[in-house]
Amino acid sequence: GIQVEQSPPDLILQEGANSTLRCNFSDSVNNLQWFHQNPWGQLINLFYIPSGTKQNGRLSATTVATERYSLLYISSSQTTDSGVYFCAVENMDSNYQLIWGAGTKLIIKP
């Protein structure tokens, strides 16, 4: 089945720094989503981005489907950005099932 790898596994930054999180996937996908799991466990949908670039405030994401990767950019980090960021992909024949990466744990220090 399709493999999803996220890097780095852990990232510690000072408030105000910028960061780039990467998601590589091993096969063609219909769908790619980025999620943030906050320290209280809530999963928040950030982007639905099978291809192209989207921006939402300080966050943006780019997916290059032909090269099988996606990047999540966080600019001017705030402590509330802390948590785990997950990438999840839907394979071409998976009936809308998502395959998840292991996540990047981000800690923003004040």
Next chain:
Amino acid sequence: DAGITQSPRHKVTETGTPVTLRCHQTENHRYMYWYRQDPGHGLRLIHYSYGVKDTDKGEVSDGYSVSRSKTEDFLLTLESATSSQTSVYFCAISEWLLAGEISYEQYFGPGTRLTVT
């Protein structure tokens, strides 16, 4: 807000007892999913539904069953709970009409923390 609730939010039960978790949605989404999340892991799909009485297995379905008798409710049952089923369980929905097109973004409920002693 995708209008998803899960109940109970926390439960402690003993090995061998049956447990049912409920996911309720208010916006008529066709697809519903049950995931489990364990420390150090992403989410793993247990079962999903693509309509009333239409369900299928996911990656880790052994020991779990589901039912969907009406659009708004998706039930996950552990017939005889084991300690390996201690986990956080998330429900999700998808299939939206967004700007005239169907979108399959998944949105999640708040989770249920289940402990099997």
